[in-house]
Amino acid sequence: QVHLVESGGGLVQAGDSLRLSCIASGDTFSRYTIGWFRHAPGKEREFVASSSRNGAYTYYSDSMKGRITTSRDNSKKTTYLQMNNLKREDTAVYYCAATKTEILSTISSDSAYYYWGQGTQVTVSS
Numbered sequence: 001q002v003h004l005v006e007s008g009g010g011l012v013q014a015g016d017s018l019r020l021s022c023i024a025s026g027d028t029f030s031r032y033t034i035g036w037f038r039h040a041p042g043k044e045r046e047f048v049a050s051s052s053r054n055g056a057y058t059y060y061s062d063s064m065k066g067r068i069t070t071s072r073d074n075s076k077k078t079t080y081l082q083m084n085n086l087k088r089e090d091t092a093v094y095y096c097a098a099t100k101t102e103i104l105s106t107i108s109s110d111s112a113y114y115y116w117g118q119g120t121q122v123t124v125s126s
Contacts, residue, residue, distance in 0.1 A: 002025070002029070003025045004024050006022050006095065006119060007020070009121045010122070011123045012122070019083070020122075021079070021080055023077060023078050025077065030054065032053060033052055033098070039119070040091060043092075049069075050070065055072045067086075068082060086124045093121050093122075094121075095120075096117045098115040099115075
């Protein structure tokens with residue numbers, strides 16, 4: 001079992017950057033693909049990014065590609081989501097999640113993930 005805790009959210013202005021962190025405890029962190037999702041009011045939860053178990057492979061949503069980078073440090077059991085040039089429509093609660101699958105066709109689906117953090121709020125004002 002993996003326990004995940006996100007941090008780094010906050011209130012920023014459009015065009016600003018934020019780096020979210022997700023710290024894991026419990027099971028061996030390097031056994032898990034880590035995904036980032038977001039949930040905005042009135043919308044469905046949306047895939048943002050994922051990193052493979054060893055961090056060699058990353059995958060991004062089309063909606064944020066080019067403005068985000070995910071990375072991980074397995075020695076620190078931590079995953080990061082760097083977000084640049086933030087827009088008002090990026091306002092949401094951001095979650096990290098863990099799964100053992102590395103199947104590309106499934107890692108963008110929230111149903112593939114077993115463990116979830118509590119989320120961190122990102123609010124972008126214009």
